[in-house]
Amino acid sequence: MNNKTTRTFSAAALALALGSALTVAALPAQAAGDMEKCFGVALKGQNDCAAGAGTTCAGTSKTDYQGDAWKLVPKGTCDKTASHTSSTGFGQLAAFTAKS
Amino acid sequence: MRLQEAFSAAVLDSQQPCPRGLVSRNGHVESRFAVYRNNVQKGLINALAFSYPVVARLVGEYFFQEMARLFIKKSPPDSPIMSTYGVRFADFIGDFEPARSLPYLADTARLERLCVAAYHAADAWAVDPQVLARMLKVPESLGQLHLQLHPGVATLDSPYAVADLWAAHQNEELSQGLDLSLPQSTVVLRYGLSVEVFAVRPGYTAFIRHLQSGHALGPAAEHALHVDPYFDLSQALALLITHDAITDLSPAPEISP
Amino acid sequence: MMHSSTASLIAPRISQLPPRAGLGLKAEHFKDVLESLPDVGFFEVHAENYMVAGGPFHHYLGLIRERYPLSIHGVGLSIGSDTPLNIEHLQRLQTLLARYRPRVFSEHLAWSSHGPHFLNDLLPLRYDLSTLQRVCAHIDQVQNTLQRQILLENPATYVEFDQTHFDEASFIHEVITRSGCGLLLDVNNVYVSCVNHDRDPLAYINALPLHAVGELHLAGFAEDIDQSGQRLLIDSHGAPVDQAVWALYQQVLECVGPVATLIERDNQLPVFSELLAQAELADCYLLTTRERT
Numbered sequence: 001m002n003n004k005t006t007r008t009f010s011a012a013a014l015a016l017a018l019g020s021a022l023t024v025a026a027l028p029a030q031a032a033g034d035m036e037k038c039f040g041v042a043l044k045g046q047n048d049c050a051a052g053a054g055t056t057c058a059g060t061s062k063t064d065y066q067g068d069a070w071k072l073v074p075k076g077t078c079d080k081t082a083s084h085t086s087s088t089g090f091g092q093l094a095a096f097t098a099k100s
Numbered sequence: 101m102r103l104q105e106a107f108s109a110a111v112l113d114s115q116q117p118c119p120r121g122l123v124s125r126n127g128h129v130e131s132r133f134a135v136y137r138n139n140v141q142k143g144l145i146n147a148l149a150f151s152y153p154v155v156a157r158l159v160g161e162y163f164f165q166e167m168a169r170l171f172i173k174k175s176p177p178d179s180p181i182m183s184t185y186g187v188r189f190a191d192f193i194g195d196f197e198p199a200r201s202l203p204y205l206a207d208t209a210r211l212e213r214l215c216v217a218a219y220h221a222a223d224a225w226a227v228d229p230q231v232l233a234r235m236l237k238v239p240e241s242l243g244q245l246h247l248q249l250h251p252g253v254a255t256l257d258s259p260y261a262v263a264d265l266w267a268a269h270q271n272e273e274l275s276q277g278l279d280l281s282l283p284q285s286t287v288v289l290r291y292g293l294s295v296e297v298f299a300v301r302p303g304y305t306a307f308i309r310h311l312q313s314g315h316a317l318g319p320a321a322e323h324a325l326h327v328d329p330y331f332d333l334s335q336a337l338a339l340l341i342t343h344d345a346i347t348d349l350s351p352a353p354e355i356s357p
Numbered sequence: 358m359m360h361s362s363t364a365s366l367i368a369p370r371i372s373q374l375p376p377r378a379g380l381g382l383k384a385e386h387f388k389d390v391l392e393s394l395p396d397v398g399f400f401e402v403h404a405e406n407y408m409v410a411g412g413p414f415h416h417y418l419g420l421i422r423e424r425y426p427l428s429i430h431g432v433g434l435s436i437g438s439d440t441p442l443n444i445e446h447l448q449r450l451q452t453l454l455a456r457y458r459p460r461v462f463s464e465h466l467a468w469s470s471h472g473p474h475f476l477n478d479l480l481p482l483r484y485d486l487s488t489l490q491r492v493c494a495h496i497d498q499v500q501n502t503l504q505r506q507i508l509l510e511n512p513a514t515y516v517e518f519d520q521t522h523f524d525e526a527s528f529i530h531e532v533i534t535r536s537g538c539g540l541l542l543d544v545n546n547v548y549v550s551c552v553n554h555d556r557d558p559l560a561y562i563n564a565l566p567l568h569a570v571g572e573l574h575l576a577g578f579a580e581d582i583d584q585s586g587q588r589l590l591i592d593s594h595g596a597p598v599d600q601a602v603w604a605l606y607q608q609v610l611e612c613v614g615p616v617a618t619l620i621e622r623d624n625q626l627p628v629f630s631e632l633l634a635q636a637e638l639a640d641c642y643l644l645t646t647r648e649r650t
Contacts, residue, residue, distance in 0.1 A: 009321045009333065015239035017321075021337035022229055022236075043219050044384040045406030045414070046147050046182035048623040049432040049465065049479060050576070050594030051139045074159035074202050103483060103518075104439045108471035111478070121483070122516045126555040128585035132515040135591060139478040147477065177475040180433025180446055181408045220409035223416075251410065293413045 111140040113173055144172045147182045148189060152212045154269040155193070155205060167196060183220055187213065204260035204280050211262050211297070214254040214288040218295045221252035226344035241351055243318025247311050248348035249340065252290035255305035259283045263299035291343040298339065303331025308340075372508075372539070372571035373460035374399050374426055374617035376647065378639035380632055381621045387417035389629040397636055399426040399460070401619050405433045407457075408449050422457055428572065428619070429459040433475065436495045436509070437468035437482045447502050454503060461572055461617075463508035463541045464499070466492070466529065483518035484528040489535075496536040508539040508571045513546040513578075513592035515553055525550070526564035533566045540566060542613075543574035544606045545598065545621075549590040558605055562612065570613045575606060575639065576621040595624030598635060606639070610646040618643065 009017075101109075106119035110133070118133045145168040149156045156164040171192045177185045190213060193199055194206035235242060256262070263286040264278055285305040287298040298304075307324035315323070324331040340346050377398020382390070390400070400421055407414055407429075421427075433446060454462055467479035482488050500507055511529060523531065533540055542565065551558040577596030583589040598606075598620065606618075620635045 009243065009318055009325075011239040011242055014242040014317060014321065014333070015236050017333035018232065018242065018337055019236055020334040021341055022233055024334070024338040025229055025341040043183075043216065043413075044150070045403060046150055046185075047180070047403045047405035047432050047477075048143075048594065049403065049430065050621070050623040051135070051143075051478075051579070051591050074163045074199055074205075102439060104468060104471050104480075107480060108474065108476060111476060111480075112474075121519050123519050124516055124554070126585075127553070127583045127587040127589065129516060131584040132553070132589065135515040135589070136478060136480060140476045143477045177477060178473050180435075180443070180470065180475045180477075181405050182477060183406070183409060220412045220414065223411035252412075290412060293416060 107136075111137045112176055114141075141169060141172060144177065144185070145169065147177075148172075148186050151183070151186055151216050152189065152209050154212055154266055155209050157269055158202060158205060158208065158265075159199065163198070167193070167199065170196075183216060189213070204258070204262055204265065207256065207258040207260055207262045208265060210258075211256055211266050211286060211288070214256060214286075215295050215297065218252035218254060218288050218290045221250070221290055224248075224250050224347040226250075226341075227346050227349055229341060231349065232341065232346070235349070243316060244351060245317045246314070246350045247317060247340075247346050248350070249308065249311055250289060250345045250347050252288070252295070253308060253312070253340075253345050254288045255308050256286040256288070257283070257302060257305050258286070261299075262286065263297055266297060267299075287339070289343055289345050291345075296343065300339075301328055301330065301332075303328030304336050304339070307331065307333075307336050372617055374428060374572060376615035376617055376643055378636040378643065379426075379428065379617060379619045380636055381619060381623065382418070382421065383622075383626055384414065384417070385626055386629045386632075387413070387421070390421055391417070393629075394424060395629075395633055397425065397633070398640070399428055399617060399619075401428040401430050401621075404429050404431040404450055404453055404462075407453055418457065427457055427459040428461040428463065428617075429454065429457065430510075431462065431464040432479070433469060434464045434499065435468045435470040435475075436464055436499070437466060437480075437488065437492055438470050438495070439468070439491065440470070440472050442495055442498055443470060447499065451503055454505075461508060462503065462505065463510055463572065465510045465512060466532070467512045479512055481512065481514045481516060481518070484521040484523040484525060486522055489523070489528065489531055492532055493535045496532065496538050500536070500538065506537065506539055508541040509533070510541040510543050510574065511546050511550075511565075513543070513549040513590075515589065515591070517554060524564070526561050530564065530566045533569045538569075539571035540569045541572045541574060542567075542570045542609065543576070544609055545574065545576040545578060545602050546592060548599070548602050548605055549578050549592050552588055552590045559608060562605075562609060567613050570616055573606070573609065573613075573616050573618040574621055575602060575618060575635075578602075593624055594621050597631075603638070603642075607642055610642055615643045615647045 103119060103121060110116040110119050114137060118130050122129050122133055124132050145165055148168045149164060171189055175188055190206045190209035193209050199205050235245060260280045261278065261282045261284040263284050265280060268278055285300050285302045287300050287304055287308060289296055303324040306327035307320050310320035310323045321333050375398045379399035379401055380397050382400040382402050402418060407418060431450060434442065465479050466482065468482065469476050469479055496507065509532065529540065547558050547561055551561055575598045576594045577598055579591040579593035579595060581589045581591060618639045620632060620639060622632055
């Protein structure tokens with residue numbers, strides 16, 4: 001048996017964790033530092049009774065798929081931004097918000 | 101082949117001929133039929149682009165359109181509810197050879213799907229923190245306590261930093277300094293009317309998934325600690341409580357009267 | 358379940374909506390509507406956008422429903438389908454209508470599903486006897502399940518079929534007579550189809566069962582030229598209502614009197630005030646008609 005599996009939470013440890021979580025929750029505007037990134041990504045309804053945007057006859061013949069998917073190359077915009085100074089530390093809790 | 105069957109096949113696949121039996125009094129039949137073909141394909145491409153805006157942005161418009169077109173041909177919608185279309189898109193992307201150079205793309209799609217699902221998830225109201233506080237009076241029962249989570253709560257573990265990537269793309273300016281090769285765990289939830297995405301330690305997602313599969317607080321916390329030795333239960337609970345994500349409590353059957 | 362014609366269930370006159378201009382409600386405008394509470398006769402939503410469990414869509418529609426008459430417009434029932442109606446979808450519709458109790462529910466004379474696949478577009482029908490029987494049977498099924506009259510919308514089409522037995526207006530006349538449903542007369546669709554098929558819009562309108570009109574739709578189209586050099590109009594809902602359609606609308610009002618009129622806009626959505634201005638214009642025409650009649 002793996003040693004790690006024997007690690008357990010005592011009743012006291014669970015109570016301490018829940019108690020401290022409730023204390024954090026009761027604080028006004030808690031963890032503002034972690035939660036300040038807000039982004040307005042609103043979802044809209046996707047069912048319409050109209051033609052799709054950009055629907056024209058001419059557009060159709062131009063955009064018809066020619067069966068050469070292997071020639072496709074993704075733009076890969078994020079590759080250019082990669083570096084080794086990551087902000088993705090395991091220690092922190094980062095929050096990102098998509099607002100309605 | 102019946103008319104609607106032929107029509108249906110021909111609108112989904114541009115290689116198929118225009119169905120027989122169409123006429124135009126004054127125009128050119130094939131270019132008019134093309135309007136339907138374009139409406140169907142463009143409409144479905146738009147529906148996917150709408151649910152997967154970060155994927156669309158990562159690969160560029162042309163690539164996305166052609167990838168979506170192949171997906172649509174393979175998996176046309178099986179429901180009239182377009183907000184659910186593309187549940188299998190992430191798996192398709194994972195197998196899509198031309199996208200191989202962006203290995204994080206499929207998980208980015210998975211994260212975006214979770215966001216749409218959280219947005220439309222059923223409404224549920226948070227338990228009063230005082231009810232939680234009352235449980236502290238019987239600490240020996242805490243281990244057996246079952247926490248019901250909000251239907252919008254979802255998790256994703258990825259070998260790539262897709263939460264950071266997603267966040268960077270919510271903004272017009274791409275942030276510098278993303279290292280996508282780091283693994284990242286993500287919690288998605290709906291708080292009020294907003295969908296929120298959290299990059300978290302892997303213990304959080306293990307904890308949440310265990311709660312969701314019906315385990316009590318004690319075993320879920322132990323499982324999370326097993327997955328991640330630095331798992332902080334109090335922070336994980338604070339995340340859930342402060343975002344109204346715990347919607348019901350039930351003690352385990354053995355301690356019920 | 359007992360299968361009977363719903364014609365007897367139905368009150369002869371049709372619209373429960375006020376004879377005013379209404380707007381298609383878009384999620385982008387939820388907050389504009391609630392903050393400004395504009396003087397609009399009604400709002401209309403697409404049923405399928407609200408077939409979600411919870412979240413902002415239901416939150417906002419619930420609030421707006423408390424303040425305005427509501428019309429629900431289905432885009433996914435596929436009444437013209439040559440395969441059976443999707444029962445699950447019909448039940449979802451029943452649940453949605455029970456929740457929001459709209460004044461009007463409407464659907465399209467078109468098909469959009471084939472077997473298990475939903476194609477997300479309103480596709481054209483061959484107007485023959487078997488289509489007529491199928492469409493009427495489907496409308497019967499819908500009206501019986503929903504226990505209400507529905508309005509059926511005339512389509513915008515780009516092709517026609519050989520071996521038809523009816524022109525479109527007489528087909529609609531037959532459907533409405535046999536099934537007892539009402540007519541949602543989309544004036545833009547009339548214009549678009551008549552240009553595309555070189556027909557006279559007024560003759561088309563006069564061949565319709567105008568006594569059954571319960572609602573009117575106005576929208577904008579896109580214009581193209583097909584490969585034979587002919588004008589091809591596309592029902593895009595992506596532009597303001599065209600002058601020619603406004604003119605036709607006034608002629609329609611003279612025939613049917615003041616009837617609830619929706620301004621539809623789904624693509625290239627402008628600021629809310631621009632849609633309001635279109636609704637105000639429609640209201641002016643409605644008022645003039647009311648004074649005259």
